[in-house]
Amino acid sequence: MPAAARSVNVVFDAALGHRAADPLALALVLVLESRGEAQLIALNISTANLQAAAMALTIRNFYRPSAGLREAPVGLLASAKLNEKTTMTSIPLAKRDAEGRPVYSHSISKLTDTADSIALVRNALASQSDESAVVVLTGPATTLARYLEMPGSKDLVARKVSQLVIAWGEFPESSADFAMTADPDSAKRVLSEWPTPIFVVGRDVSEEVKFPASSIDKDFSWASNHPVADAYRAFHTMPYDAPTGSLAAALFALKPEEEYFIPSDPGRFEVLADGRTTFIASPTGRHRYLSLAPEKKGALAGRYVELASSRSAVPASRGGRGRGAPGAAAGPAGRGQQQAPISPAQ
Amino acid sequence: MMTVITGKALPRRTFLKGVGTALALPFLDAMTPAFGATEQSPLRAVWCYVPCGKDMRNWNPSWEGPFQDLPPILQPLEELRGDFTQLSNLTHAAANAWSDGGGDHGRAGGNYLTGVHVRKSATDPSAGISCDQVIANKIGSATRFPSLQIGLEDAKQTGSCDSGYSCAYTNNLSWRSPTQPLPPILEPRSLFDRLFGDGTVLSPEERREEDAARRSIFSFLNADIKKLASTLGPSDRRKLDEYTTSIREVEVQLQKAEKDNSHVDPKMERPYGTPPDFATHFKLMTEMLTIAFQADLTRVVTFLMTRESSQRTYPEIGIPEAHHQISHHGNNIQTMDKIAKLNTYHVTQFAQWVERLKATSEGDSNLLNNSIIIYGSGLADGNSHIHEDLPTILVGNGGGYFKHGRRLVYQKETPMANLWLAIMDRMGVSLDQFGDSTGPLEGLNVS
Numbered sequence: 001m002p003a004a005a006r007s008v009n010v011v012f013d014a015a016l017g018h019r020a021a022d023p024l025a026l027a028l029v030l031v032l033e034s035r036g037e038a039q040l041i042a043l044n045i046s047t048a049n050l051q052a053a054a055m056a057l058t059i060r061n062f063y064r065p066s067a068g069l070r071e072a073p074v075g076l077l078a079s080a081k082l083n084e085k086t087t088m089t090s091i092p093l094a095k096r097d098a099e100g101r102p103v104y105s106h107s108i109s110k111l112t113d114t115a116d117s118i119a120l121v122r123n124a125l126a127s128q129s130d131e132s133a134v135v136v137l138t139g140p141a142t143t144l145a146r147y148l149e150m151p152g153s154k155d156l157v158a159r160k161v162s163q164l165v166i167a168w169g170e171f172p173e174s175s176a177d178f179a180m181t182a183d184p185d186s187a188k189r190v191l192s193e194w195p196t197p198i199f200v201v202g203r204d205v206s207e208e209v210k211f212p213a214s215s216i217d218k219d220f221s222w223a224s225n226h227p228v229a230d231a232y233r234a235f236h237t238m239p240y241d242a243p244t245g246s247l248a249a250a251l252f253a254l255k256p257e258e259e260y261f262i263p264s265d266p267g268r269f270e271v272l273a274d275g276r277t278t279f280i281a282s283p284t285g286r287h288r289y290l291s292l293a294p295e296k297k298g299a300l301a302g303r304y305v306e307l308a309s310s311r312s313a314v315p316a317s318r319g320g321r322g323r324g325a326p327g328a329a330a331g332p333a334g335r336g337q338q339q340a341p342i343s344p345a346q
Numbered sequence: 347m348m349t350v351i352t353g354k355a356l357p358r359r360t361f362l363k364g365v366g367t368a369l370a371l372p373f374l375d376a377m378t379p380a381f382g383a384t385e386q387s388p389l390r391a392v393w394c395y396v397p398c399g400k401d402m403r404n405w406n407p408s409w410e411g412p413f414q415d416l417p418p419i420l421q422p423l424e425e426l427r428g429d430f431t432q433l434s435n436l437t438h439a440a441a442n443a444w445s446d447g448g449g450d451h452g453r454a455g456g457n458y459l460t461g462v463h464v465r466k467s468a469t470d471p472s473a474g475i476s477c478d479q480v481i482a483n484k485i486g487s488a489t490r491f492p493s494l495q496i497g498l499e500d501a502k503q504t505g506s507c508d509s510g511y512s513c514a515y516t517n518n519l520s521w522r523s524p525t526q527p528l529p530p531i532l533e534p535r536s537l538f539d540r541l542f543g544d545g546t547v548l549s550p551e552e553r554r555e556e557d558a559a560r561r562s563i564f565s566f567l568n569a570d571i572k573k574l575a576s577t578l579g580p581s582d583r584r585k586l587d588e589y590t591t592s593i594r595e596v597e598v599q600l601q602k603a604e605k606d607n608s609h610v611d612p613k614m615e616r617p618y619g620t621p622p623d624f625a626t627h628f629k630l631m632t633e634m635l636t637i638a639f640q641a642d643l644t645r646v647v648t649f650l651m652t653r654e655s656s657q658r659t660y661p662e663i664g665i666p667e668a669h670h671q672i673s674h675h676g677n678n679i680q681t682m683d684k685i686a687k688l689n690t691y692h693v694t695q696f697a698q699w700v701e702r703l704k705a706t707s708e709g710d711s712n713l714l715n716n717s718i719i720i721y722g723s724g725l726a727d728g729n730s731h732i733h734e735d736l737p738t739i740l741v742g743n744g745g746g747y748f749k750h751g752r753r754l755v756y757q758k759e760t761p762m763a764n765l766w767l768a769i770m771d772r773m774g775v776s777l778d779q780f781g782d783s784t785g786p787l788e789g790l791n792v793s
Binding site: 078113 | 410434435437439440442444445463755756757758759760761778779782784
């Protein structure tokens with residue numbers, strides 16, 4: 001593995017299943033992790049849907065071969081306001097091979113196979129060096145808002161987190177975003193109380209550079225069964241080019257030096273009653289929204305494809321069977337993992 | 347069934363004749379619950395700690411919910427299956443290394459009842475106030491001893507016992523303050539003397555004279571200490587303040603004893619020496635503990651059955667190697683089986699004590715019904731030094747509160763401190779947060 005010039009510790013919080021680019025963004029993080037340029041310290045699902053957690057774990061394990069008996073759990077917010085099943089997760093998880101076995105196996109079949117979201121995020125941050133972590137949020141802010149209610153949480157965030165990057169809305173004025181309408185109170189709380197700088201990627205950036213559908217069949221074909229590609233195909237009728245807000249948030253959080261994005265002047269976001277956001281410029285504000293750097297816009301889609309579709313840099317000998325190894329197809333459950341398919345009815 | 351009669355410090359014959367008279371009296375604060383039904387029997391909280399983790403293959407069953415076949419290590423509790431709950435996925439995340447490197451045993455011990463990431467130091471330990479002391483600070487004034495700390499192994503307090511972590515972490519469960527551990531009493535005779543005196547039956551006048559002499563000594567000490575404090579730097583003044591606080595607490599106990607002026611007759615011989623085998627030592631200590639509960643001498647106990655990195659061997663059950671040594675089993679099946687055997691041996695002794703508590707009546711119930719007992723460890727798999735899914739059982743009904751006979755599995759990373767919050771709340775201390783808690787553990791009293 002090449003030595004990393006800079007490794008960023010990432011908390012990734014998503015409502016997997018509601019944005020086409022969420023699995024792509026997670027893949028981007030994991031590819032950079034395999035290259036030693038990032039470390040996913042907590043993976044949290046801010047919906048109450050078990051399949052979303054199972055899909056997140058499947059994707060993570062695809063890129064990160066099991067290193068032994070213990071695997072870090074995926075957080076699931078059991079009390080989240082968003083909890084419906086989505087095709088993005090249900091269809092890939094129901095996929096079977098020729099022998100009728102699940103193509104994607106994982107160890108999540110019940111709530112207690114996941115982690116308490118708030119404890120997961122808190123524990124991940126507590127173990128980091130100061131200002132070494134970034135938080136990427138692409139779904140409702142419920143977990144982060146609940147975490148802010150805990151004594152000592154703001155001090156810990158202020159010490160450990162350098163920035164929060166969110167994929168929401170549209171700026172300066174936005175239309176309602178599902179992540180905010182699902183839980184506007186939490187959105188308001190995070191925007192008003194989060195103690196570090198906040199950067200927001202809006203729909204304008206998300207729509208301006210889209211992820212090409214053609215890449216799904218071309219660039220992900222190195223694996224006969226690729227969970228990220230399958231999730232993309234299951235989300236919407238193909239072919240469709242996907243908005244890339246989640247990818248933009250992940251890329252800016254981990255690689256700001258690549259300067260694909262230009263932060264606005266400082267200000268503060270406010271969530272309106274109907275779930276839209278508005279940005280008020282203020283020299284003392286800690287919020288900024290991101291715009292695309294004009295000179296780099298043409299290369300951005302290619303950068304997304306290159307990162308999201310890359311193979312894990314971890315050699316096959318370090319991992320479990322058939323997981324994430326370059327050129328290897330995702331196979332049945334490796335040693336130490338239960339084969340626990342979740343039926344579409346769950 | 348054991349009964350304990352307490353009363354005034356009178357010659358035995360007079361004392362026995364006095365039983366009828368005592369029963370006729372209205373309930374007094376100086377009387378113990380053993381005299382008759384109380385309006386509400388006191389609750390006790392006890393933590394029994396066994397180190398170096400468990401053989402989790404034989405601790406965690408494959409099922410959850412109502413008990414099915416108990417896993418092998420818990421089978422000694424078969425007759426008590428309606429009196430305990432197995433709790434799974436409780437975690438002490440703050441006991442992980444973070445950036446401190448080795449020392450999981452030290453961290454496990456220091457973190458267990460404090461819920462904090464302890465300081466890595468062999469000379470300047472710092473933990474937090476343990477939850478038993480939080481409870482003792484609230485309710486301790488109701489009993490002769492606000493809390494009690496007992497153990498069966500080494501109580502060395504200085505030096506490094508694990509990778510640069512002070513022995514204070516591995517050898518104590520209770521912490522009065524972040525820097526002040528409360529060492530356990532190890533010897534049965536010491537515990538006996540502490541609880542019941544040295545066996546001399548003093549008349550009330552003789553006892554008052556003895557207390558007065560002792561009090562004058564402390565006054566002398568107080569004067570000297572004040573003089574000394576004026577010459578010390580801040581750090582030493584802090585240490586001196588902690589010491590004088592301890593002395594003041596002894597003074598308070600003396601004053602209470604003077605008011606109480608009662609003598610507890612444990613109806614057992616004063617022990618001599620420490621039994622060489624674990625089972626006998628354990629039985630002796632828990633017999634005294636049972637009497638202490640009956641006499642309401644204390645309601646908060648921590649029992650460090652053996653300490654982290656325990657060097658204790660168990661030749662009596664065919665295990666000549668040290669506990670810590672075999673806990674690093676290296677995935678060798680035979681060694682793992684030895685750990686399971688040892689774990690079962692510990693639970694067997696514990697189960698026998700719990701049965702005695704259940705057989706000891708208290709009012710219209712029994713001691714077990716009015717107790718909250720945690721039996722557990724700050725490590726899961728001792729070989730890998732895992733601080734999650736810590737082996738934990740909750741025993742005793744907490745005054746009819748808990749619903750038992752099942753295994754409750756929580757979401758992973760659920761803080762163990764959430765359980766401590768729930769116990770503290772049941773014991774009359776309601777806090778919003780303790781250690782790394784995220785909220786009181788739910789579901790303990792719901793079927």
